[in-house]
Amino acid sequence: MSMKIGVYICECGPNIAENIDIDRVIDDISNSEQYKERELIIKRYKLLCSNEGKEYLEQEIKENELTHLVVAACSPRDHDTTFINICKKTKLNPYLYKMVNIREQCAWIIPDKKKATDKAIKYIKSAINRVLHQSVLIEKQIDSNPNVLVVGGGITGLETALSLASEQRKVYLIEREAQLGGKTAHFKKLLSRQGDKSSIIEEKIAGVEENKNIEIFTESKLENAVGFLGNFEITIRNINNNQSVQERTVGAIIVATGYTLMSAKKLKQYAYSEKDNVFTALEIEDMLKKDGKILLRSGNEPKSVGLIHCVGREERGYCSRICCSYLLKIINYLREQSDKISIKDFYKDLCLPHKHDQEFFEQIKEQNVDFIRYDDIAIKRNHISYTEVGGSKKESDVDMVILAPAMIPAKGTEELSELLNIQLHETKFFQEAHQQLNPVATSIEGIYIAGGCHGPKGITESLFQAKAVSGKIETQLIPGEKIIPEVKVSEIIEDFCMGCQTCMDVCCYGAITYDPERAVCSVNEAICRGCGNCAGSCPSGAIRAKHFTADQLYEEVNEAIR
C-alpha cells in the first residue's frame, strides 16, 4: 500500500511553541534525507485537542488521504485517546498512529530552546520511523454472554448472586454442601454491629431460593471452565450423583469459596485430642446453635474457660482479623449463660478495627473477665502454660479451652486455582490483581474473587467485596454489548516453535496452549493481554509481540541514538 504520513505538531498554546522552534522542526524533517523518498506532510497547529483542532486533524487526514499519523503534542496520558478516536472516525487504522510527547518531555524540562528543539526533532523522527514499520491491526468484536457463575453459597456468594441476578442476567450458583449459608449459617448470633440477629443469612438464602433468575446447584462442584471474559463454557458436576453433569455458558466467574479454620493440632504447642474439652470457636458456635448452651463433653457447664487468640498466627504469618471480635462475642455468650464461670482471655495483640468494637470491648471488660496478654503459650489438654508479657512463666488449669485458630483457605482452593488458572498468594489465598487498584479481580480477565477466599475477613468486608464485584461486572459485562479483546497480542511463529513450553511457564493468563500432535504452542488471542512475557522468554525468538516487534522497537531506538 502506498504510504502517506502526516506529522502534526501542536503548539499547545505557548506551552510548546515558546520553548520549541517548531519552524526548525518542520524544516529539518521536511528536508531530511531519510524521508526524501517518502510522501510526508508536516504541519503545525495551535491547539489540536480543541474542537477546531480535532476538526482540522480530521479534515487533514481525509483530504490528504493519510495512511500513517504522528502527533507531536502533550502527554499521551492526556490526549492519546482523543487522537485514537479521530483515527477511528477517519478510518486511519489507529495502530498506524503514534503520539509523541514534546511538552512534558522536551519543552517543559529543557530550558535551552535549541536543545529542546533538537530533542523534539529526534523524538518525532523516532516516532515516524517506528510508525512506518507498524502494521494494521484490526479490532474484533465478539458477542458476550452476560450471565455469571458464582462458586460458593456462603454469605459472599449469596450477596453477589442477589446483586447481579436480573431478567437480562442469569446467575448460576454452585455450593458443595447440601445447604446454602456457608460459615455464617453456623452462628446463632452476630455481633451487634452486624445486626445482632443471624436472620441476615436466612433472609439471603430465602432471597436466592425465591429468585427465578438464579439457578442453584447444591452438593455440586465446578468441574471445568474453558474460555475467556464474555465466553466461559462451564461444566458443573453433582458430587453425589457422578453421572449428573450440567453445562452452562457464562461471561464471568466469581469465586467466593470462603475459608476454613486451621487445625491447631498441627502445631506442637497445642497438644490435645478429640476427647478433650478443647474447642475451636466454630465448634462452640455449632454447639450453641444446636444445644443453646456452651457445655463440656460430659454435658456439664464449665466452671472455668480459657480463650486463646492468635492460634497459628505466627506460623501462618498473618492476623486473621476477626478472631478478637468473635472471641469477645463468645465471652458475651458465656456471661449470658452464667456470671459464675471464670473466664480467662489469653491474647497476644488486640485487633478491634471497627467503629463499635472498642465500645463492645469496654462492655466485656466490665463483666469480670481476666484479660491476659501473653508472649508465648502452649496447652496440654486443659492445662495452659504461658508467659505473661513482662512477667514470668505461669500455669493455669481450666475446664474448657476455646481456640481461635488462623483462618486458612477452604479445602479445594488449590485445585480451583489450577482449574481456573488464577494465582494464589504465598498464604495460598487467592491473589488479587492489585491490592489497592484492583482488589476483586484476578490475573484472568472475567474471573473475580470475593470474601474469605481472598483473605481473612468478616461478614462486613465480605459484603463490601460482593458489592465491588457486582459493580465491576455491571460495568464490564453489559447485556447486549460486545467485547473487544486486546489486539496488541503475541503470536507464535509455528515454523520456528519447538514446543518447549517455556512461554507457557511465564504466561500469567493461561493464554498459551500446547498441541502435542504438532508439538507446537499457540496463543489464544482472546485471552492474551499482550504483556510480552512470552516474546521475551522464547529462546528461539519465535514469538512476536504485535505492535512491539523487534523491527518497530529497533527503528525507534536506532533513530533516537543516532
Added chain:
Amino acid sequence: MDQVLTIKKNAEAGIIDFLKFLLQKDEIGGVFTLRNISKQGKYDYGLITDPELLKDAIPLHPLMPVNGGKMLSNFSVVDEKIAAVIKPCELRSFIELVKRSQGKLENFLLISYTCGGCFGFKHSVDNNIDEMLPDYWKVVAKGTDYKDIRETCKACEYFIPINADITVSVAGEKDLNSISRLYLHSEQAKRMAEGFEGDISDEEFDRSQYEHIINKRKEFKVKLFDQIKIKDTGLDGMIDVFGKCIGCHACSRVCPICYCILCDFESSTYDYDSDMMQTELSRKGGVRLPPDTVLYQLGRLSHMSFSCIGCGQCTEVCPADIPVSVIFRKIGEKVAEIFDYVPGRNVEEEVPVTIFKEEEFTSLGED
C-alpha cells in the same frame, strides 16, 4: 579496452594505497577486506571505514575464514559504494547470490585477483602461516601451487576473476614483491582511479597467459573427483561416503549458495512422529537416528549443486572430514554441463532449475 594501473609497491601495499585513496576521496563509504584483528596474528573479514585503519588490512592474505561473497549479501541497500577485495571463487559465489536476489552488484566496487590458493583452517589454528608466507609468495609468483594450500584450491581452474571491476595480477606475476598491477575493467573503476598516483595505460587483461595453470588445476581436479566413490550419477556410494555425516548442516551454513533462513530439512516438514518410526522399524528391523542423513545430502545436491563454485568452505567446516566440496563439485558440474551452465560466469545467465521445461532432458531418466 581495459586499463592497467601500475603502482611501484608490492601487490598488497599497492591495493591498500589505492583503497586509502578511494576512502579519503569519499568515492567509497567503506572497504570490505581481510584484516588483522589481534596481536596473535588472528584475522577476519572487516568493513573498514576509517582510512587510518587500513593499515591492518591484508587483502591478499591466503586465508578464507568465511566465504566473502556470502558476507556481501548482507548489503542489500546502501547509499554509498563499498569496495570489496575478494577471491575469484567468492566473487563467483556473489554472482550466484545476485541471481537469486540475495545481493546487489551496484553497491560494490569489486576487486579480485588471480588467485594462488589459500590455506586451510588447520594452518590458521596452528598459527604457522606467517612463517610459510615468504615461500608461498615466491611459489605463486612463479605461477605454481604451494604444497600446503587446500586441495580445493589446487583443483580450481576458475582462479581468474570474472565480473570484477578490478583484477589484481598475483598468480604468475613475477614482480609481485615490487609492483602492483591493477587491471581496471569497468567504467566506474576507471573513473574512481582518476587522480591516483600511478601509471595508467591502456592494456587488455590477457586471460590466455594462464593456460598452463588452468590445465594443471584441471588435472588435479580430475584426480580428486576420481577419489570420490560416488559416481556422478546414481546413488551408489552415497551411503558409504556420507555414512559418517552427523547431520550438523555446517556445510550448508557456510555455503554461500545456501541462503535460506530456515533450511527445508530443518523445518517441521521433516519432523517425525514417533509412530512413523514404528513402521520403519518393523520393516527394516533397525532405524538410524536421527534419520534422513543421506536424504539431506541428496536434497542439498538437488537444490544447489549446479551452482557450486567449489570454494571449499564446506570441507573445511565438516567435523567428520567428509570431502563435501569435491563431491558437490563433481556432481554439480555434471548437472550444470547438461544445462550448459557455469556458475558465477555471468549474472544474466539464469539458474537452471528456474528455466528448464518439462519436455527437456527427458533422456536423463533413461540413464
Added chain:
Amino acid sequence: MKKPQNKGVKISLKKGLKESILKTIKDMLHNECFDAVLMPMQVPAKDSYAWVLIKDKKILEEANPIAPVMPVQGAKALSSFSRKGETSLNIAALMKPCEIRAAIELSKLNQINLRNITLISYDCPGALPLSDYTDNPDNSEKKFKTIIDKLNFHDDSVKPVCQMCDEFSLIPDCDLHFGFSHNQENFMLLIPQSKRGEQIIKTMDMKASQDVSEWNKFIQEKRKKRQNKRNERFKKLKNMVEGFDTLMDTFSDCIGCHNCRSACPVCYCRQCYFDSETVIPDSDVLLLKAKKRGGISFPLDRIMFHVGRMSHMSLSCVSCGLCSDACPVSIPVAEIFSYVADNTQKDFEYKSGENKEESVPLMTFRLEEVKGIKKLVENAEG
C-alpha cells in the same frame, strides 16, 4: 552422581565386556522388556558410528554398546524419535551418562517424552575426539580397545572434557546401570535405579543381590582423580574467559559457523535466536556502525553468539563435549562452556540432568536467587 542404594545383579564377564552387555540387552529384548533398543553401530564404511534403533536381534549383534566415539549425542537421537506425538512403542536407550543427563534435561524442555523410554547407562571411560577417529579409524579402534580392556578411566587420548568428567557413572534418574570399573572377579553389576529398572530385573528372573560397595569404592577413587583434574583445568579456563578482551582473544579464531550449537543436544531451537531476523541488522545500519567504530567484523556478533548461547543453555550443559568435536577451528568450546556452566549451575544450586522433577531454573527462577545479578544491581545503585 549419588551413592547407589540398591544392590546389583551379578553378570559374568567371561565372554568379554562388550559381548556380555550385548547378551544382556539381547535377552531383555527377547523377554520383551522393551520393543527396541537405541545403540551405537559402526556405519557401513566402518569410518564412524551412528545411533540405530534396533528391533531385530541379528542387527543387535553388530552393535557396539561402548563406542569409541560419540559423533551424535544420544539425547539428540532420542529427541528425533520422541519429540512429537505419542507412541505405544517401548524402547531402551543404552548411552553414556552425559547423554542420559542431556536426555533428562531435554525431557524438562519438552523435547523428549521419557514415558516409554528405559534409560540404561554404564561406567564411561570417555570417548576419543571425533577428528582423531576419522583420521585413522583402525588405530583408534585399537587404542580404545586397550582402554576398555585395561579399564583405564584416566587415559589422556580421550576428549579433554572426558578427562575431567566427574559424572561418568551412576546417574540418579537412570533406570539401569552397568557397573564394571572394578572388574575384580570377572563380573559386572547391573544396578537398577528405578521401579522400571527393578521391573526389568524381575522380568529377567534376575536377582539384585550383589553388594555394590566395592565397586562404588573404585568409582569414588576414580571420581576424585577426575575432580582434581577438573579443578586444575578450571583454574586455567578462568584465565581464558574472564574479561571481555580475554574472551575475544579466546574466540578470535571463531568463524561463526554455529557448529557448536548444531551439535549441542541442549540447543533444540529450530532457528537459533542469533540467526534470526531480530539480530540481523539492515545494511545501512551496518555501514553506520562501521563508520562509528572505524570498522566492523564479519561474520557479525560472534562473541555475542557465544555469550548468548551460554546464557540460554549453560544451566542445562552436561559437558558432553560435542561442541568441541564440531568446531572446525579447534576452539575448546566444551571446556569453556563446562567452566561457565559449573558456575551458573552453582549459583542456582542446580545440577543439570540429575532430577527429572526439578525444572530448569531458567524457567522458574526468582530474582532473589540470582546472587550475581543482585551484586551487580547493588554495585550499580551504590
